[in-house]
Amino acid sequence: MNVDYHLSRTRESSLLARVGRQQWLLVLRRAARTRRGMFGLIIMLFIALIAALGPLFAPHSSTSFVTSSFSAPSAAYPFGGDDLGRDVLSRVLDGGWVLLLMAIGATAFGVIFGAAVGVSAAYLRGRIDGVLMRAVDIILAFPQLVFALLLVSIIGPKLWLIVLAVGFSHIPAVARVLRSASLDVSERDYVKYAEMQGFSRVGVMFKEILPNLISPLMVETGLRLTYSIVVMAGLEFLGFGQPPPAPNWGSMISENQIGLSANPWAVIVPALLIALLTIGTNTYTDAVARVALGVERKPEEAVLLENVAVGESTGSL
Amino acid sequence: MSRLVDDEALSNQVVDGKVRLQVKDLGLCLSGSGEDVVSDVSFSVSAGEVLGLVGESGSGKTTLALALLGYTKRGIDIVRGEILLDGANLLGMSPAELRSNRGRRVAYVPQDPAMALNPALRIGTQLREAMQVHKDFTGDVGERLAEIIADTRLANEGDLLQRYPHQLSGGQQQRVGLAMAFACRPGLIVLDEPTTGLDVTTQRHVLTTVRELCSSYGVAAVYVSHDLAVVRGLVSTVAVMYAGRVIELGPTQAVFNQPTHPYTRGLLAAVPSLDRAEVLRGITGQPPRPGRRPKGCSFAARCPLALPVCGEEEPVPTLVGGRLVRCFRAGEERVDLNEKKVVAPAQEPHESAPMLAVRTLNASYGSSQVLFDVNLNVGRAACLAVVGESGSGKTTLARCLVGLNSNWSGEIKFNGEELVAGCRNRPKNLLRKVQYIFQNPYSALNPRKTIGQIIGQPLEQIPDLLYSERSQRVVQVLEDVSLGADFMSRLPDQLSGGERQRVAIARALVVDPELLVCDEVTSSLDVSAQAIIVELLRKLQVERGLGMVFITHNLALVRSIAQSVVVLNQGHIVEAGDVDKVLSHPTDPYTSRLMADAPRLNQPI
Numbered sequence A: 001m002n003v004d005y006h007l008s009r010t011r012e013s014s015l016l017a018r019v020g021r022q023q024w025l026l027v028l029r030r031a032a033r034t035r036r037g038m039f040g041l042i043i044m045l046f047i048a049l050i051a052a053l054g055p056l057f058a059p060h061s062s063t064s065f066v067t068s069s070f071s072a073p074s075a076a077y078p079f080g081g082d083d084l085g086r087d088v089l090s091r092v093l094d095g096g097w098v099l100l101l102m103a104i105g106a107t108a109f110g111v112i113f114g115a116a117v118g119v120s121a122a123y124l125r126g127r128i129d130g131v132l133m134r135a136v137d138i139i140l141a142f143p144q145l146v147f148a149l150l151l152v153s154i155i156g157p158k159l160w161l162i163v164l165a166v167g168f169s170h171i172p173a174v175a176r177v178l179r180s181a182s183l184d185v186s187e188r189d190y191v192k193y194a195e196m197q198g199f200s201r202v203g204v205m206f207k208e209i210l211p212n213l214i215s216p217l218m219v220e221t222g223l224r225l226t227y228s229i230v231v232m233a234g235l236e237f238l239g240f241g242q243p244p245p246a247p248n249w250g251s252m253i254s255e256n257q258i259g260l261s262a263n264p265w266a267v268i269v270p271a272l273l274i275a276l277l278t279i280g281t282n283t284y285t286d287a288v289a290r291v292a293l294g295v296e297r298k299p300e301e302a303v304l305l306e307n308v309a310v311g312e313s314t315g316s317l
Numbered sequence B: 001m002s003r004l005v006d007d008e009a010l011s012n013q014v015v016d017g018k019v020r021l022q023v024k025d026l027g028l029c030l031s032g033s034g035e036d037v038v039s040d041v042s043f044s045v046s047a048g049e050v051l052g053l054v055g056e057s058g059s060g061k062t063t064l065a066l067a068l069l070g071y072t073k074r075g076i077d078i079v080r081g082e083i084l085l086d087g088a089n090l091l092g093m094s095p096a097e098l099r100s101n102r103g104r105r106v107a108y109v110p111q112d113p114a115m116a117l118n119p120a121l122r123i124g125t126q127l128r129e130a131m132q133v134h135k136d137f138t139g140d141v142g143e144r145l146a147e148i149i150a151d152t153r154l155a156n157e158g159d160l161l162q163r164y165p166h167q168l169s170g171g172q173q174q175r176v177g178l179a180m181a182f183a184c185r186p187g188l189i190v191l192d193e194p195t196t197g198l199d200v201t202t203q204r205h206v207l208t209t210v211r212e213l214c215s216s217y218g219v220a221a222v223y224v225s226h227d228l229a230v231v232r233g234l235v236s237t238v239a240v241m242y243a244g245r246v247i248e249l250g251p252t253q254a255v256f257n258q259p260t261h262p263y264t265r266g267l268l269a270a271v272p273s274l275d276r277a278e279v280l281r282g283i284t285g286q287p288p289r290p291g292r293r294p295k296g297c298s299f300a301a302r303c304p305l306a307l308p309v310c311g312e313e314e315p316v317p318t319l320v321g322g323r324l325v326r327c328f329r330a331g332e333e334r335v336d337l338n339e340k341k342v343v344a345p346a347q348e349p350h351e352s353a354p355m356l357a358v359r360t361l362n363a364s365y366g367s368s369q370v371l372f373d374v375n376l377n378v379g380r381a382a383c384l385a386v387v388g389e390s391g392s393g394k395t396t397l398a399r400c401l402v403g404l405n406s407n408w409s410g411e412i413k414f415n416g417e418e419l420v421a422g423c424r425n426r427p428k429n430l431l432r433k434v435q436y437i438f439q440n441p442y443s444a445l446n447p448r449k450t451i452g453q454i455i456g457q458p459l460e461q462i463p464d465l466l467y468s469e470r471s472q473r474v475v476q477v478l479e480d481v482s483l484g485a486d487f488m489s490r491l492p493d494q495l496s497g498g499e500r501q502r503v504a505i506a507r508a509l510v511v512d513p514e515l516l517v518c519d520e521v522t523s524s525l526d527v528s529a530q531a532i533i534v535e536l537l538r539k540l541q542v543e544r545g546l547g548m549v550f551i552t553h554n555l556a557l558v559r560s561i562a563q564s565v566v567v568l569n570q571g572h573i574v575e576a577g578d579v580d581k582v583l584s585h586p587t588d589p590y591t592s593r594l595m596a597d598a599p600r601l602n603q604p605i
Helices: A003-033 A035-057 A088-094 A097-124 A126-141 A144-155 A159-186 A189-196 A201-237 A249-259 A265-296 A300-305 B007-014 B061-067 B095-101 B123-132 B141-151 B170-182 B200-217 B228-234 B252-257 B262-270 B394-402 B428-433 B451-461 B467-480 B497-509 B527-544 B555-561 B579-584 B589-597
Strands: B019-030 B036-046 B050-054 B076-085 B106-109 B188-192 B220-225 B237-242 B245-251 B318-320 B323-325 B356-365 B368-378 B383-387 B408-414 B434-437 B515-519 B547-552 B564-569 B572-578
Touching (some): A035 A265, A088 A265, A097 A126, A097 A159, A097 A201, A126 A159, A189 A201, A201 A265, A249 A265, B036 B220, B036 B237, B061 B076, B061 B188, B061 B220, B123 B170, B170 B188, B170 B200, B200 B220, B200 B589, B220 B228, B262 B527, B356 B394, B368 B394, B368 B408, B383 B527, B383 B555, B394 B408, B394 B434, B394 B515, B394 B547, B428 B434, B428 B451, B434 B497, B451 B497, B497 B527, B515 B527, B527 B547, B547 B555, B555 B579, B564 B579, B564 B589, B572 B579, B579 B589
Parallel strands (some): B050 B220, B050 B237, B188 B220, B515 B547
Antiparallel strands (some): B019 B076, B318 B323, B356 B408
16 A cells, blocks of 8 residues: 555546546456456456356257266266266356346346435435335345245246345345445535536436445445345255256256265356355455545545645545 | 855744754655655744744645654655754654653644544543653642643633533633643644634634743744634744745744745735735645656746746745745845735625515524524625624525525515525526535535536526537636636546635536625635635626625635625624625624634734
């Protein structure tokens, strides 16, 4: 943490002006340049690439019985066979994209609605704040996985329902974080000024408040994505999700656990992929959070460099 | 061309007491890059003397003041020099030695005592702690406590020692801060703008106490301030800082009566006077940041007297007329900079019907009533100043006018039209006519938008305005506030406080308002930036025929900008009328007291 770093940051701020509103891209890029961020991003992208492009490279059909049940790895079947004699490699390559898409969908749902709840509660205050946040507290009372299970067991294991259920269970966390972040922003004078110009409440929230919440939004998105992956895989493991014989990393673990001694790869490989994906996402998010924090909070010497009034008492920076 | 002198020569000249603090060639740099923050500082302070350290924000005065305690903020290192306190070099001490010296031999009085006192501990506990923490403190703590309480004039405050910081007024808190600093009878005390947040009367009393304590304890004191009038009244020697260097150092009388460095002259020309209406002149441009200091004299780029040599070589301190000045032209005959403060032309009073009329306004903030039966008028192209101390209700008044406070009864009429409570209930064209400029320019601009977007924003509410026309108007107002079109793509972060405030004014002007409500718009700015803003507002008032409500606690500013004034005390208007009449011959005791207590450039406290 030396001053060189801050100096380079102040130099970058002129670049920032040109980038304008794309400041969030800059944060992502700067996070990727840190050691932690690069490590996380590489793992994350690598696993995501396997999930996305895997189906194109699967040597066999993921649902046909090509070898014997729990057969040991061989040249033709590098990870051996699964419980029904299907090729583990093909199933692994084919079994990630649905999981990933569902996790992304649930995250998007949770972050969008969570942000909407949090920002409106903070900005509108009063009764709306009370109603929204108590509703959020009620959702929070259910453990995330149990809540998703509850919905799925009532309505049935439909994929869209799982996405909605998991996304819904993200709302409390996102709403709380964004509410506290926007409480501070809502009190700023530029928000008051927009009100005085006759801008609608929704307009103020979108144009004045939201752009100042980019950092917490990015961090929350990353965190929720990690959780979504874990919960989705967990639901699959429990048997709620894609119906058999479709391959899925989560369900592969539960299907093949009885043959753990005969062909451990059928369990280890999907488990490892899920673990790496969550570790990668989480590590990169962590790096983003650190960079974003540095951007929002100016250390004293940066303030000095930028010649901000020393006597300023409001601490608005 | 100039006579070189070392600091000894000056010390002999201005100091007759025993020298307690001696600073020699002190230099501070940013760690890592090694860019200099403060350099080449030498001065001495004798027992009982107060040295004033003045300069605009970013000049390095606080950094220097902290360095005198052997302390630096993170990222800054002391790289050169000596700080000798009674002969012992503070900079040669180990961290442990330094720690035991802090509070004991060197002490600090912070700007905001409310932040420096622990809210969870009683005052008595904190004062005792200040002494007990030093193992070498000899003497009876209780006895000393009673003594220091008496010395700081807190003895009559009853059960003060049993109270918590939040139960004290601002003035009392600052006295406790003083008591803590003086408790161990230190040799050096650094006071960092200790009266900035206080009302004039409290400020005057605290300053009197500071001066008495410094002389009776024989302490060497360094008083940091941006308020030139306060420094003028308090200190015997003044050091003016610019871009990390002391550019003028000498006896207060000499420096203030006959400033020599062009920067000092510029600063003094920017200070408004309490006694007559003056044209204020700010210094244009910005001080260079650490690491971007130009070759030669740092002030050359803004200096009206700059010579080619100023951009090449750095001037060395020269002894001129009893003070040290860093300027190549210091020895020359005085060049007239036209800072002769012209009396501002008095505006013709407009006898037409008032643009803004407020009748029997009663307003509350939360559950407590803060304004009582307020009546006032603002004419076209006229400026009404609203003055009062903190808590007088002046900001609430502004917020009622612009619709940010809906908790009021009474009548506000603008051009005969009723202004209802709450900005959401007012028609949009009426909203545009009355514009508000916030006190704090750091919070008034959205940090995620460019200046062009910020100024263009109110135009979005005007239907059928073409995009090209919109950007044209933005460019036009940027010119009007003398910023220029190249500011369009910048972000607020890249602007100084004064520039931000000008952007806020531009944003208000872009919709062609008729009334500007300015709420303490210069209180967070340096005196030079303040002068520029005030002159800008005055110019706009004349050119555009703007009506203005100018809210301030600074009586001197009222002289420079307003034609009429109302004085608010605890929510009541105690006096109203022509500025000249009210300020020169106040009839209300409250106004007289404000006038008497306000620090002046030409008179000691």
